Amino acid sequence: MHDFLSDSRFKGINPFETKLWLASPTMHGDEQRWVDEAIRTNWVSTVGANIDAVEEQLAKYVGVQYAVGLSCGTAALHLATKLAGERLYGQAKPNQGTLQGHRVFCSDMTFDASINPVAYEDGEAVFIDTEPDTWNMSPEALEKAFELYPDVRLVVVAHLYGTPGKMAEIRRICDAHHALIVEDAAESLGAQYLLNGHWTETGALGDYNCISFNGNKVITGSAGGMFLTNSLADANKVRKWSTQSREAAPWYQHEEIGYNYRMSNIIAGVVRGQIPYLDEHIAQKKAIYERYKAGLADLPVKMNPFDAERSRPNYWLSCLIIDEDAMAPMVRGEQDYLWKHEPGKSSPHEILEALAAFNAEGRPIWKPMHMQPIYRTHPFVTAEGNGRGRTNAYIQRTTADVGADIFHRGLCLPSDNKMTKEQQDTVIEIIHRCFR
Numbered sequence: 001m002h003d004f005l006s007d008s009r010f011k012g013i014n015p016f017e018t019k020l021w022l023a024s025p026t027m028h029g030d031e032q033r034w035v036d037e038a039i040r041t042n043w044v045s046t047v048g049a050n051i052d053a054v055e056e057q058l059a060k061y062v063g064v065q066y067a068v069g070l071s072c073g074t075a076a077l078h079l080a081t082k083l084a085g086e087r088l089y090g091q092a093k094p095n096q097g098t099l100q101g102h103r104v105f106c107s108d109m110t111f112d113a114s115i116n117p118v119a120y121e122d123g124e125a126v127f128i129d130t131e132p133d134t135w136n137m138s139p140e141a142l143e144k145a146f147e148l149y150p151d152v153r154l155v156v157v158a159h160l161y162g163t164p165g166k167m168a169e170i171r172r173i174c175d176a177h178h179a180l181i182v183e184d185a186a187e188s189l190g191a192q193y194l195l196n197g198h199w200t201e202t203g204a205l206g207d208y209n210c211i212s213f214n215g216n217k218v219i220t221g222s223a224g225g226m227f228l229t230n231s232l233a234d235a236n237k238v239r240k241w242s243t244q245s246r247e248a249a250p251w252y253q254h255e256e257i258g259y260n261y262r263m264s265n266i267i268a269g270v271v272r273g274q275i276p277y278l279d280e281h282i283a284q285k286k287a288i289y290e291r292y293k294a295g296l297a298d299l300p301v302k303m304n305p306f307d308a309e310r311s312r313p314n315y316w317l318s319c320l321i322i323d324e325d326a327m328a329p330m331v332r333g334e335q336d337y338l339w340k341h342e343p344g345k346s347s348p349h350e351i352l353e354a355l356a357a358f359n360a361e362g363r364p365i366w367k368p369m370h371m372q373p374i375y376r377t378h379p380f381v382t383a384e385g386n387g388r389g390r391t392n393a394y395i396q397r398t399t400a401d402v403g404a405d406i407f408h409r410g411l412c413l414p415s416d417n418k419m420t421k422e423q424q425d426t427v428i429e430i431i432h433r434c435f436r
């Protein structure tokens, strides 16, 4: 580890007394009231007024008819993926997934919870490369994937770091190929996208939609997630599956596999207390993004991009990407890395280590799924076609892998909405000193 505190480049900067987090929960007090109310009235299981309230309020906020509270976003994604699989390929046997023998196109640069449910359901994820304009699924690569695998009928799309992807193009391509969309809006609650002339919330853009209340999200329940839909039948099915798939009988009667995925009324109390602050949190995140953008403007870096005409991000995480010619040497193994400083240049790991030395938390860009050891044997499609076997010993050319490039040159910055302006100025100063 480099000793940043004794490095003369960082002279005069003191470590933060309390840690600056990437994104931590921000409680306001109302959460306590609803949790206390649940305990006082003895509604502490998976039914109660808090669950009813958050389902109603979030359905209204996102602009869908139904919301089903679940234990986490991953559970929502699992049941969304299973619903899609069942609609496409029929009900599976209890010991088989609904996607057995089928491929599913998936966002590549996302958290693995977006796409693991494809494996839970025995499907094969085919990873679709990222586009540089929003760091989300590339519509060009998706078109190519349908050329390579025309039978595919399901696409899992995430909005990375709260920035909506190119949903108009993705929807058009999916419609042309009669494919359904599972939308993972776990990171993007409150972000909007201009679809057919209407500002539409993420979480209302897919055929099956999911959000998360994980502790690091823009609002939190400490845990929790939600399935969002305009289909009453789908909402009812998810509610049934999430509570062990009980049939209408006086005893425990089961015709389908069930799960214990329902939201608790205590968690829902925390979410209920947070919902009134969602817009305030987004405004704080936006201010953080804009301060970074202004403060880093003189450096050879760019912020995580978005389409200002067609989208309003929720700015969940602020990120930067270093210009190619300002990248100092940095290599990564599977679990380790090395970096070297060069004057006027820097690298994600130099900046992350410097931030850590001063008690601030950053994070590498989410490592693309096609690079993950667990999914290395799965297909990967770029805008140019098959993204596996991209080099040729006899031809001097390598095809683009946008996700790998963003992972190499990018990093997530401290984006906690409780960070003060002065603290953020210090973070910006630390980043400047890394480039000295």
Ligand SMILES: Cc1ncc(COP(=O)(O)O)c(C=O)c1O
Residues within 6 Å of the ligand: 072, 073, 074, 075, 077, 110, 111, 113, 114, 158, 184, 186, 187, 211, 212, 213, 214, 223, 224, 225
């Ligand atoms: C993109 C994405 N999808 C899914 C999840 C899973 O949500 P949860 O942690 O609520 O299960 C997360 C984060 O946690 C996420 O960032």
